[in-house]
Amino acid sequence: MTENYFTTPEANVCDFPDLNGNDEDAEIECTDQCTFGELGRDEHIEVHSSIIEEFESRLTIGxxxxxxxxxxxxxxxxxxxxxFSVKKGDQRCFPHTKELQSKDFDCSCEGVKDERRSINRKPVYQKPITRTGCKARLKVGREWGGEWKVTKFLMxxxxxxxxSGQVHLxxxxxxxxxxxxxxxEAMVNAGISPTxxxxxxxxxAHGPQNLGFTRKDAFDYLDRLRRKTKIEDGDASALLQYFIKxxxxxxxxxxSVQMGDDNRMMNFFFRDYRCMIDYEYFGDVVSVDTTYRTNRYDLICAPxxxxxxxxxxxxxGLAFMSxxxxxxxxWLFSTFLESMNGKQPETVFTDQCQAMMNAVGTIFPCAHxxxxxxxxxxxxxxxxxSLNGDSRFKELWYECMSRCDSEEDFEAKWRIMIDKYNLTSHKWLNGMYKLRRKWATAFSNDKFSAGLLATSRSEGTNSCLKKMGDRTISLYNFVLNYEKVQENWRxxxxxxxxRCRHGKPPMIVKNNPLLNQVAKVYTLNxxxxxxxxxxxxxxxxxxxxxxxxxxxxxxATSHGPNSRVRRVVFDKHKCEVQCSCHKxxxxxxxxKHALKALDFMNVGFLPESYIKKRWTKNVRNRVPYNESGENGSGHVSEMVFVNxxxxxxxxxxMRCKVHEETRKMMNENLESSTRHANSLFEKLNLDVPNTCDDLSVDDDNDKINEVVVRNPLFVKSRGVTNARIRGHWDAKSKKITKGTQRKEKCSQDATCAPISQEATDIQSSDYMPGYSRQSGSFTAQFDTNRSYSPLPMPFATTSSVARDPNNGQFYMGGQTTYVYPFGAHPLSQN
Known part of the structure; x- marks a missing residue:
C-alpha cells in the first residue's frame, strides 16, 4: 500500500513515519530543491539508506x-x-612534535558517567545521563609525511x-x-537584539530545523565574540587594544591615555581622521559639557x-575623565589641541566649573x-x-544676561538691579559679576559663536549616547556606541x-537678486x-x-513687542555695514537691519565679505580629503566582498529555484567552484596546518602583548549623574524617587566646588604641586627586535600613553616621558 505525502504552502516540513522502525512520526527537512508528490514509505527508506551507505563506503578502513x-x-x-551525535576523542602526535599522528571521533554516547564525582555533593542542575558505553567510532591516522587514512570504523x-525530525538538535x-x-554580527551591531x-x-530559513544551529548556539557565538575583546587584564586593556588596532x-x-603611578587608567581622549578634518572646517566654535556620566566607572563623559x-x-573627539x-x-585640553595640530578655537563653551575655567585660560589663551x-x-x-516672585527683578536679570548691546548698557542695568533691591552684599551675584565676561552677551558681541548661548550641543550628544548606554556599560562598548552615533551624524x-547640491530652495520673493545669490552659495538651512x-x-x-x-x-526699529532701536552704519566707500545687534x-x-540699509542704499547684491565660508555648500571643497583616513591598499575589503x-x-x-534545470545547473557550478577554490588553496598553501591544535576552537590570535593597565576607579565629583541637570522651577526636580538621591561629594584632590559656590571661588588653584612639563623628561630608545615589560615610572605623578600620527611612535608622557618606536611598544604587536 502506498501512502501519499505532500507539502502545503503553510509548512516547510513533511511528516513521515519514523525511519528507525518506531511508530512515532518524524520530521524531515523539505527545501525548495525537493518536492514530494506520492512517495511511499519503502521508497523513502530506500533513498535514506542509500545516503547512509554512500557515507559508509567513504569511511571504510583504508x-x-x-x-x-x-x-x-x-x-x-x-x-x-x-x-546520532559525534564528539572528539583521543588524539596522538608524533614523538617530540606537535604534528598529529591519529585522531578518534566517537559517538556521543561513548563511555559511562563517573559517579564518584557527585557522590558527596548535590548538583544544582542534574544533567540527564546520555552515555551508554557505545563503541561506535571513527579513527584516522597517517605515517610521517603520509596521507590520512581511515584506520578504524565501528558502526x-x-x-x-x-x-530524523530531531537530528538538527x-x-x-x-x-x-x-x-x-x-x-x-551585523544585525546585533546595528542595534537589533540577538533574539x-x-x-x-x-x-x-523557513524553520529552525533548516537553520543549522540553535538559539543557544547564536547566543554563545555572540558571547565569544564579546569575550574576544575582553582580555584578562580588564576593560581598560581591552580599550587600549582597540585603540592600537x-x-x-x-x-x-x-x-591618548593618562595613567596614574599604579598603572590605573585615569583619563583618555581619542578622535579619528574625520574629526580632525571637521575641526579644520568648523573648529571655530567648540562646546564641552562634563555633566553626564554614562558608564560603569562613573567617569565623566566629555564630548x-x-x-x-x-x-x-x-x-x-571624546574624552573620559576620572x-x-x-x-x-x-591634560585634556592640551591633548585635544595637540591632536588638532595646535589650531585654537575662537570660542569655547563649557559648564561652570572653576577648575575647567582655569584650564581653558591656560591652554586656550586666544579663545573666548x-x-x-x-x-x-x-x-x-x-x-x-524671595526675589523669584518679583517679575521686574527677573526681567532685569535676563536683560543683563542677553539683552544688552554694549558693556556700558550692561553696567547701567546691573547697577540699577543691585541698587534697587539692595544686593550689594549678595555673595552669588558678586561672584557672577566677576565672571560677567564669560556669560553676558554684551561682552561677546564681537566674538563668533555660531548663534550658541549654551552647551546644548554637547548635552544633545550626551543624550544620544545615553540612549545607547547606561551605568552598567563598559568603556569599550561605550566607545563602540559612540562611533555608531558618530556614523549616524555623518x-x-x-x-x-x-539635498543642497541637487535641490534649489523655494523662494518666498521671486527674482530677488539677494535671494538668488545666497541660494547658490548657502546651505538650505x-x-x-x-x-x-x-x-x-x-x-x-x-x-x-x-x-x-x-x-x-x-x-532701525522692528515692529512688534520688545522691539529695540538699532543703530546701523553704512560705509559707502568700502561697501560695509555694521549693526548694533552684532548678528x-x-x-x-x-x-534684517543691515539688509534694510543695503536696500536703502540700492545695493542689490550681498558683498563677498558677508558670505561666511563655513555656512556655504562647498565649504568642504576647499581641501580634498579621504573620509575614512584608512591605509589605502587598492583592494575591496573582505567584508564588502563577502556581502x-x-x-x-x-x-x-531565488531565480533558479523555480526550475529543475536551473537548480541543477547552479548546484553543478557551485560544486565546480568549490573544487577549483580548494585546488587553489592547496597550491597557495592556505590549508589549515596539521598540528595538535588544528581541531581546537578558534581563538583570537591577534592578541597584543600589552602593558597591564588597570581599570579606572569608581569616582564621583560635583554630584552629577547621567541625567540632565534640572532647574529650580522644574517640578520633576522636587520629586525624589527612592534609590535615586545621590550624595554630592568632590574627589579628595579636586579643586572644584558645588555649582552654587563655584562662581564665588574665582581664585586659581595651584598648578599640580611638584609637576612641571619641562622638568625631568628624557627619551629612551628601544630595540625593535625585543619585547619589553612595563617600564617603572618612579618620578611621575601621572603618565600618559599616546601615539604620534605623524611618525607612528608611541610615547608615555608626564613628568617622565618614554618614546617607543612603532612596533616595539609593549602594547603593539611584535
Whole structure:
C-alpha cells in the first residue's frame, strides 16, 4: 500500500513515519530543491539508506581523507543522516612534535558517567545521563609525511537513533556558517537584539530545523565574540587594544591615555581622521559639557562638539575623565589641541566649573571662553530667594544676561538691579559679576559663536549616547556606541549635502537678486535663516539721521513687542555695514537691519565679505580629503566582498529555484567552484596546518602583548549623574524617587566646588604641586627586535600613553616621558 505525502504552502516540513522502525512520526527537512508528490514509505527508506551507505563506503578502513578535520566533517554528516551525535576523542602526535599522528571521533554516547564525582555533593542542575558505553567510532591516522587514512570504523550502536525530525538538535549537527556569523554580527551591531536577529534568521530559513544551529548556539557565538575583546587584564586593556588596532588601520587616528603611578587608567581622549578634518572646517566654535556620566566607572563623559554648515552637530573627539581637577582639564585640553595640530578655537563653551575655567585660560589663551547660560539660569533661582516672585527683578536679570548691546548698557542695568533691591552684599551675584565676561552677551558681541548661548550641543550628544548606554556599560562598548552615533551624524550630513547640491530652495520673493545669490552659495538651512532676515527687513522702520562723506547712519526699529532701536552704519566707500545687534559678528549672517540699509542704499547684491565660508555648500571643497583616513591598499575589503557575493548568490538562487534545470545547473557550478577554490588553496598553501591544535576552537590570535593597565576607579565629583541637570522651577526636580538621591561629594584632590559656590571661588588653584612639563623628561630608545615589560615610572605623578600620527611612535608622557618606536611598544604587536 502506498501512502501519499505532500507539502502545503503553510509548512516547510513533511511528516513521515519514523525511519528507525518506531511508530512515532518524524520530521524531515523539505527545501525548495525537493518536492514530494506520492512517495511511499519503502521508497523513502530506500533513498535514506542509500545516503547512509554512500557515507559508509567513504569511511571504510583504508579510505583516504584530506585531513583529520575533513574526516570529522564527513563523520558528522554520516551521523546526521543516521541519527546520532559525534564528539572528539583521543588524539596522538608524533614523538617530540606537535604534528598529529591519529585522531578518534566517537559517538556521543561513548563511555559511562563517573559517579564518584557527585557522590558527596548535590548538583544544582542534574544533567540527564546520555552515555551508554557505545563503541561506535571513527579513527584516522597517517605515517610521517603520509596521507590520512581511515584506520578504524565501528558502526554498531547500543542505543536508539534520533528521529530524523530531531537530528538538527544534536550537538554535532550544529554549525554556524560564516555567512550566518556575519549576518548575526551585523544585525546585533546595528542595534537589533540577538533574539530578534535569530528569529529573523529562523524565518528566512523557513524553520529552525533548516537553520543549522540553535538559539543557544547564536547566543554563545555572540558571547565569544564579546569575550574576544575582553582580555584578562580588564576593560581598560581591552580599550587600549582597540585603540592600537584602530591606529594601525587608520593612519591619522589619534588617542591618548593618562595613567596614574599604579598603572590605573585615569583619563583618555581619542578622535579619528574625520574629526580632525571637521575641526579644520568648523573648529571655530567648540562646546564641552562634563555633566553626564554614562558608564560603569562613573567617569565623566566629555564630548567635544561643534556645528557644521547645516547647523548639525559635528564631533571633534571624546574624552573620559576620572576627576575634575585643574591638572586633568589641562591634560585634556592640551591633548585635544595637540591632536588638532595646535589650531585654537575662537570660542569655547563649557559648564561652570572653576577648575575647567582655569584650564581653558591656560591652554586656550586666544579663545573666548563662554559659560553655558542654560546652566546659569537653572542654578540662579536657588540663590534669589524671595526675589523669584518679583517679575521686574527677573526681567532685569535676563536683560543683563542677553539683552544688552554694549558693556556700558550692561553696567547701567546691573547697577540699577543691585541698587534697587539692595544686593550689594549678595555673595552669588558678586561672584557672577566677576565672571560677567564669560556669560553676558554684551561682552561677546564681537566674538563668533555660531548663534550658541549654551552647551546644548554637547548635552544633545550626551543624550544620544545615553540612549545607547547606561551605568552598567563598559568603556569599550561605550566607545563602540559612540562611533555608531558618530556614523549616524555623518550619514545625516551626507544626506543634507546631497539635498543642497541637487535641490534649489523655494523662494518666498521671486527674482530677488539677494535671494538668488545666497541660494547658490548657502546651505538650505542657512538660506532659510537669511530669508527670514530679509522678510523681517520689510517690517523694519528706518530713519536716516546722519549723512557724511563716507558714512551713513540709520536708526532701525522692528515692529512688534520688545522691539529695540538699532543703530546701523553704512560705509559707502568700502561697501560695509555694521549693526548694533552684532548678528553678523556672532552668527555669521547679516541681520534684517543691515539688509534694510543695503536696500536703502540700492545695493542689490550681498558683498563677498558677508558670505561666511563655513555656512556655504562647498565649504568642504576647499581641501580634498579621504573620509575614512584608512591605509589605502587598492583592494575591496573582505567584508564588502563577502556581502557582495552573498547578495548576488542569493538573488541567483531565488531565480533558479523555480526550475529543475536551473537548480541543477547552479548546484553543478557551485560544486565546480568549490573544487577549483580548494585546488587553489592547496597550491597557495592556505590549508589549515596539521598540528595538535588544528581541531581546537578558534581563538583570537591577534592578541597584543600589552602593558597591564588597570581599570579606572569608581569616582564621583560635583554630584552629577547621567541625567540632565534640572532647574529650580522644574517640578520633576522636587520629586525624589527612592534609590535615586545621590550624595554630592568632590574627589579628595579636586579643586572644584558645588555649582552654587563655584562662581564665588574665582581664585586659581595651584598648578599640580611638584609637576612641571619641562622638568625631568628624557627619551629612551628601544630595540625593535625585543619585547619589553612595563617600564617603572618612579618620578611621575601621572603618565600618559599616546601615539604620534605623524611618525607612528608611541610615547608615555608626564613628568617622565618614554618614546617607543612603532612596533616595539609593549602594547603593539611584535
Amino acid at each position: 579510505q583516504t581523507v584530506k585531513s583529520a578535520g575533513d574526516a570529522y566533517l564527513l563523520y558528522c554528516k554520516y551521523a546526521h543522516a543516521k541519527g 554498531e550502536h547500543n542505543h536508539e537513533m534520533v528521529a 544534536l550537538r554535532s549537527s550544529h554549525n554556524i556558517s560564516h555567512a550566518h556569523k556575519s549576518t548575526l 530578534t536577529a535569530f528569529s529573523y534568521m529562523e524565518s528566512e 584602530k591606529s594601525n588601520k587608520e593612519t591619522s587616528f589619534y588617542w 567635544f562638539v561643534g556645528i557644521n554648515h547645516h547647523k548639525q552637530n559635528v564631533m571633534f 576627576d575634575e581637577t585643574e591638572s586633568s582639564f589641562e 571662553h563662554r559659560l553655558c547660560q542654560w546652566h546659569i539660569n537653572q542654578n540662579a533661582p536657588s540663590h534669589f530667594g 550619514a545625516k550630513e551626507k544626506a543634507e549635502d546631497t 542657512m538660506y532659510h535663516k537669511f530669508e527670514e532676515e530679509l522678510v523681517g527687513s520689510l517690517s523694519t522702520a528706518f530713519e536716516l539721521y546722519e549723512v557724511g562723506d563716507f558714512l551713513v547712519k540709520f536708526k 553678523f559678528e556672532t552668527m555669521g549672517i547679516l541681520c 557582495q557575493i552573498m547578495r548576488s548568490t542569493y538573488d541567483l538562487a
